[in-house]
Amino acid sequence: MTRKVTISSDNITPKQWSVLLLELNMMKRSWERFAKLKIEAPEFKKVTKWGTRRYDEKEG
Structure with missing residues (x-):
């Protein structure tokens, strides 16, 4: 469903x-155990890439 x-x-x-x-x-991420959620938004991947990266992580 x-x-x-x-x-x-x-x-x-x-x-x-x-x-x-x-x-x-x-x-x-919290709901991964219960359901597979899909988020569609303009520039979602770009925002999450920069927003979840660690301070000491290199660009790549």
Whole structure:
């Protein structure tokens, strides 16, 4: 069974958008044991790549 949720906002700043995507990604990781979640958003991979990287990690 597939279920779908849509979140939209007209007045969100780019910083708030990035934080929202990172928080949704944390929820996705927490729920991995229970369900496979799929997040589709503009630049989602880019935001999560930069938002979850460690301080001492090299670019690559």
